[in-house]
Amino acid sequence: MFGLGGKIKESDVLDALRTVEDPDLHKDLVTLKMIKDIKINGKNISFTVDLTTPACPLKEKIEADCRKAIKDHIPEVEEIKILMTSTVSAFDLNKKMLSGVKNIIAIASGKGGVGKSTVSTNIALALASKGAKVGLMDADIYGPTIPALLDVHEQPMVTDDKKMIPLEKHGLKLMSIGFLLKGDEPVIWRGPMVAGVVQQFLRDVDWGELDYLIIDLPPGTGDAQLTLSQAIPLSGVAIVSTPEDVAMNIAVKALSMFKHLKVPILGIIENMSYFKAPDTGNIYHIFGQGGGKRASEKLGVKFLGEIPLDMSIRSGGDDGKPVVFYDPESEQAKVFQQIAGNLAASLSIEMMSMAF
Ligand SMILES: Nc1ncnc2c1ncn2[C@@H]1O[C@H](COP(=O)(O)OP(=O)(O)O)[C@@H](O)[C@H]1O
Ligand SMILES: [Mg+2]
Structure with missing residues (x-):
């Protein structure tokens, strides 16, 4: 179990979110560099999930999956605040x-x-x-x-x-x-x-x-x-x-x-x-x-x-x-x-x- 007994660390949060996959992109949110701005305050944590489009049809599911992953991996967390944002990436040409x-x-x-x-x-x-x-x-x-x-x-x-x-x-x-x-x-x-x-x-x-x-x-x-x-x-x-x-x-x-x-x-x-x-x-x-x-x-x-x-x-x-x-x-x-x-x-x- 992560961080049990001690303080919750940023790496605990990242490890938990590494278990959440973007269902469309088939990679985890950490590998996709979508997790930003992790803040830990005692037993309360907050972070941003930066999706690839504001029209993402799976936004609610991804948010719920993040919440569940945190609860499953770091049970001592009391409050989870997730900010869902998006940055559309640019086509190179x-x-x-x-x-x-x-x-x-x-x-x-x-x-x-x-x-x-x-x-x-x-x-x-x-x-x-x-x-x-x-x-x-x-x-x-x-x-x-x-x-x-x-x-x-x-x-x-x-x-x-x-x-x-x-x-x-x-x-x-x-x-x-x-x-x-x-x-x-x-x-x-x-x-x-x-x-x-x-x-x-x-x-x-x-x-x-x-x-x-x-x-x-x-x-x-x-x-x-x-x-x-x-x-x-x-x-x-x-x-x-x-x-x-x-x-x-x-x-x-x-x-x-x-x-x-x-x-x-x-x-x-x-x-x-x-x-x-x-x-x-x-x-x-x-x-x-x-x-x-x-x-x-x-x-x-x-x-x-x-x-x-x-x-x-x-x-x-x-x-x-x-x-x-x-x-x-x-x-x-x-x-x-x-x-x-x-x-x-x-x-x-x-x-x-x-x-x-
Ligand atoms: N789903 C739809 N239901 C009813 N009428 C439609 C629908 N889609 C398009 N139309 C109508 O069909 C006609 C042709 O549509 P349009 O968008 O101009 O086609 P296109 O650009 O392919 O030529 C228009 O009168 C439009 O209002
Ligand atoms: Mg036309």
Whole structure:
């Protein structure tokens, strides 16, 4: 038994916490250097657990595990105070291009209309609600919908040194080609032009300090997506798809493209997975069941979660009132919170695998 009879020492606390594993990262908290600021005052101890993301879905479990480990290993402890904090680590490659932006996460899809923009927006809001610093870039220059989804229609200001200031809404920093285009005339873009605009959105926009920059990519696997994924230092990509086979097959194609480009795949998000009848509560799998899960198992990538086909998600989008911000306690918002947490955790796992 540690420290029995004598004084509790810092090494007793560390030895106890060495038995607590981060369930995602499969290493103990001491090895992961997450334990900070241990203070011992007689039989009372306090310490900080510094997680890799404020959106960590296992925060409560890790805290409870720490408490139990201390009680089991140092029974004479009377009071345990744990402060849970987080520091998002930075993806190495970003330092060259964007010093203040720690991670760039692309949200991609095989085809349009699967809800990529809706998912990008709600995930960005979910991460911000946990305290992360988040930017959202609309790179879907064929159909920029972020301005409508968040009801932001101003033009960004330009500083003296020619940097665009991102617009802000609900704590998100925003940039969209939609802010810069006038009227509804269609723009004909070729692949390299798309990549050019997006690179400009990285270089010439004053993003400041961000934990996560979420990029809503144009749908598909054409020239534009290819050039773009090579031109910007992506920390990872998540693929959004609806569950039916045809859509999933196209999503898998997109996934293969990113794999080929060596962009870490953070997982598959299935949208419009089921419909829950508001009157009876019955669940209908309109587009079939389990497509996303099957595809992710087959490919060995994470399944980040499923989002219902839901009126409030649709109307929230159309009215510029996304459900995560306007109805945060709703079942729908909680689904997005969960997926955002899984996405952030998947990125932490990816980064950890590079670090160790
Ligand atoms: N889970 C959902 N439930 C209901 N409607 C949805 C859902 N996800 C997206 N939509 C709606 O589907 C349409 C397409 O979504 P959008 O996010 O613009 O797709 P994409 O960016 O892939 O083209 C929009 O009208 C949006 O409100
Ligand atoms: Mg879109």
